[in-house]
Amino acid sequence: MMPRFTPHPPSSRARFALWATRRTLRPLEHVVPDGVLGVKVTRRLLAGMMAGAGTSPLGVEVTPVDSTTERFGRVKGEWVRPTTPRPGMVVLYIHGSGYNLCSTKTHRPLVSRLAKETRVTVFSAEYRLAPEHPFPAAPDDIERAYDWLLAQGWTADQIVVAGDSAGGHLTLDLAVRLLREGRDLPAGLVMFSPLADVTCSLITEREKALPDPMLSAAGVRKLFAHYLLDTDPLHPRLTHVLEPGEVLPPTLIQAGGAEFLAADAHHIADMLEASGTDVALEIWPGQMHVFQAANRMVPEADQALRRAAKFLVSALQASTAAAEAKEATA
Amino acid sequence: MTSKVSKNARAIVTGAASGIGQAFAIELARRGGQVVVSDIDMVGAQRTVTVIEDNGGTAIAVHCDVSRLDSVQDLAAEACRWFEGVPTLVINNAGVGAGGNVVGDAPMEDWQWTLGINLWGPINGCHVFAPMLRDAAAAGESVGIINVASAASFGAAPRMAAYNVSKAGVLSLSETLAAEMVGTGVKVSVLCPTFVKTNIVTSGRINAKASAAASRLMQFGMSADKVARICLDTHDRGGLYVMPQIDAKVGWQIKRTIPHTYTRVVGLLERYGPLGGDDSLPETSVHPHPVADPATSDKEN
Numbered sequence: 001m002m003p004r005f006t007p008h009p010p011s012s013r014a015r016f017a018l019w020a021t022r023r024t025l026r027p028l029e030h031v032v033p034d035g036v037l038g039v040k041v042t043r044r045l046l047a048g049m050m051a052g053a054g055t056s057p058l059g060v061e062v063t064p065v066d067s068t069t070e071r072f073g074r075v076k077g078e079w080v081r082p083t084t085p086r087p088g089m090v091v092l093y094i095h096g097s098g099y100n101l102c103s104t105k106t107h108r109p110l111v112s113r114l115a116k117e118t119r120v121t122v123f124s125a126e127y128r129l130a131p132e133h134p135f136p137a138a139p140d141d142i143e144r145a146y147d148w149l150l151a152q153g154w155t156a157d158q159i160v161v162a163g164d165s166a167g168g169h170l171t172l173d174l175a176v177r178l179l180r181e182g183r184d185l186p187a188g189l190v191m192f193s194p195l196a197d198v199t200c201s202l203i204t205e206r207e208k209a210l211p212d213p214m215l216s217a218a219g220v221r222k223l224f225a226h227y228l229l230d231t232d233p234l235h236p237r238l239t240h241v242l243e244p245g246e247v248l249p250p251t252l253i254q255a256g257g258a259e260f261l262a263a264d265a266h267h268i269a270d271m272l273e274a275s276g277t278d279v280a281l282e283i284w285p286g287q288m289h290v291f292q293a294a295n296r297m298v299p300e301a302d303q304a305l306r307r308a309a310k311f312l313v314s315a316l317q318a319s320t321a322a323a324e325a326k327e328a329t330a
Numbered sequence: 331m332t333s334k335v336s337k338n339a340r341a342i343v344t345g346a347a348s349g350i351g352q353a354f355a356i357e358l359a360r361r362g363g364q365v366v367v368s369d370i371d372m373v374g375a376q377r378t379v380t381v382i383e384d385n386g387g388t389a390i391a392v393h394c395d396v397s398r399l400d401s402v403q404d405l406a407a408e409a410c411r412w413f414e415g416v417p418t419l420v421i422n423n424a425g426v427g428a429g430g431n432v433v434g435d436a437p438m439e440d441w442q443w444t445l446g447i448n449l450w451g452p453i454n455g456c457h458v459f460a461p462m463l464r465d466a467a468a469a470g471e472s473v474g475i476i477n478v479a480s481a482a483s484f485g486a487a488p489r490m491a492a493y494n495v496s497k498a499g500v501l502s503l504s505e506t507l508a509a510e511m512v513g514t515g516v517k518v519s520v521l522c523p524t525f526v527k528t529n530i531v532t533s534g535r536i537n538a539k540a541s542a543a544a545s546r547l548m549q550f551g552m553s554a555d556k557v558a559r560i561c562l563d564t565h566d567r568g569g570l571y572v573m574p575q576i577d578a579k580v581g582w583q584i585k586r587t588i589p590h591t592y593t594r595v596v597g598l599l600e601r602y603g604p605l606g607g608d609d610s611l612p613e614t615s616v617h618p619h620p621v622a623d624p625a626t627s628d629k630e631n
Binding site: 008211 | 352381384386387553555
């Protein structure tokens with residue numbers, strides 16, 4: 001299956017990117033105002049940055065979706081299709097947001113590269129964000145998008161759910177929810193720099209040891225405050241605690257060694273492993289948050305994405321093969 | 331010429347679960363070293379190791395209570411096993427904060443606790459590791475030892491006598507060791523920072539009021555990783571005294587030039603300055619003891 005992950009020192013371009021980010025981006029946090037205005041400014045800023053950091057590949061077709069049905073309500077997102085997609089396979093991609101920022105548009109280059117690398121069609125889901133729409137708008141929208149995918153004719157074993165940052169948190173939430181409702185689970189999960197702890201205590205501890213080059217724990221806490229409002233951060237859909245034996249689908253987690261969510265990635269990996277899930281954790285030395293998106297800046301972006309693609313395709317192949325075998329014996 | 335001590339070191343850092351020690355451990359790993367992360371807080375030590383491993387470095391967490399010689403000897407044995415050799419850099423960093431009370435009011439347990447960790451820690455460390463380092467230097471390796479003292483080692487700020495005494499001891503220990511190591515190739519440095527953004531105030535034995543005042547000052551402090559970087563660079567250059575901040579340097583010069591005036595001003599500043607004026611002066615103390623009337627006691631300070 002997957003070749004073993006051996007961490008190697010960051011490339012010189014990655015080291016430069018880290019140095020430059022620490023000196024340019026981090027100080028901006030002091031300039032951006034608090035509150036809703038700050039979120040709006042940051043949305044603009046981040047969209048520009050992400051457009052600069054990543055490139056969009058050729059030969060990927062993007063079709064917007066905005067469907068309102070009585071059964072599912074409103075489902076928004078976009079189909080991202082490679083030229084010759086593998087049949088009977090689909091990825092539900094949940095973009096990162098800090099629950100306030102970004103959109104399918106900002107993540108289109110990353111999702112397109114994933115689609116091209118895997119040759120699997122991706123549905124990149126849009127979900128409502130704070131401060132306009134606090135918890136539980138986001139996980140509700142994602143669950144609706146998943147159900148909508150099933151209604152399009154896909155079966156759970158043909159789907160891999162993938163997400164980055166808060167999208168990783170939503171990926172975990174969706175999987176745990178399906179598991180607890182006794183429903184069929186997707187073929188696999190992929191999380192880039194996933195968030196686990198909305199109380200930010202893991203982020204705070206990590207910051208003391210190694211401050212993130214982009215943002216501070218205090219900044220993250222402000223963003224989450226818009227999303228949480230008065231909800232207890234220990235709400236079971238915000239802080240996920242798996243019991244032993246609650247086995248999730250095979251999972252790949254990637255995170256950067258230099259980023260604020262590295263401890264969160266460890267936390268999810270440890271929890272999934274303890275529950276009996278087949279989980280692989282890759283912490284890439286010296287890399288930043290969702291470095292997979294920054295293929296224009298760091299060579300590791302493509303290397304990591306390629307590994308994720310390999311994992312994703314083999315998880316889908318294994319699960320469809322298992323489903324066929326089951327059908328044959330039935 | 332031999333290579334830099336801080337590069338590719340086989341390093342032992344005590345008190346590396348948090349603060350300056352954690353920063354030393356991470357920086358040494360970044361510079362290619364194998365790092366023994368020692369602390370009594372194994373959860374924190376493991377967290378430091380995880381951060382190092384996440385970034386491609388090599389580290390191991392080892393439990394050590396630096397106030398006990400046998401514990402430090404165990405640390406040395408464990409480290410040598412893991413290194414498959416002797417250490418090349420030892421950083422006696424573990425330390426605690428204690429203060430808030432004047433001499434006579436500070437509980438004796440606080441004195442013992444503070445001196446046990448802050449003074450006996452480095453003494454034990456030097457006792458155990460100095461012979462190893464001397465041998466390693468004789469074998470041609472670049473080796474060194476860094477003791478973490480404080481600007482308090484010469485600052486003599488009121489209400490933190492135990493801390494000041496412990497750190498003054500570390501300064502003297504380091505100076506003596508440096509003299510003894512002249513010509514052996516073992517570099518000795520002593521770090522004397524003022525305020526650094528760490529948890530020493532909140533995790534130590536400091537009363538609530540003094541702790542609040544100190545926390546206010548800490549936020550203007552230098553970051554621990556910058557202190558660690560400066561210290562390692564100075565150590566590589568062979569510097570004995572490492573004062574990463576300007577206030578430490580200025581304080582050091584004033585103390586040496588006009589020691590008597592310095593002490594009087596520090597005492598008065600503490601009493602009438604922005605952070606002073608408080609509720610636990612000797613005359614309102616719970617432990618009554620003979621003092622001259624306040625007017626003359628002011629003068630004596």
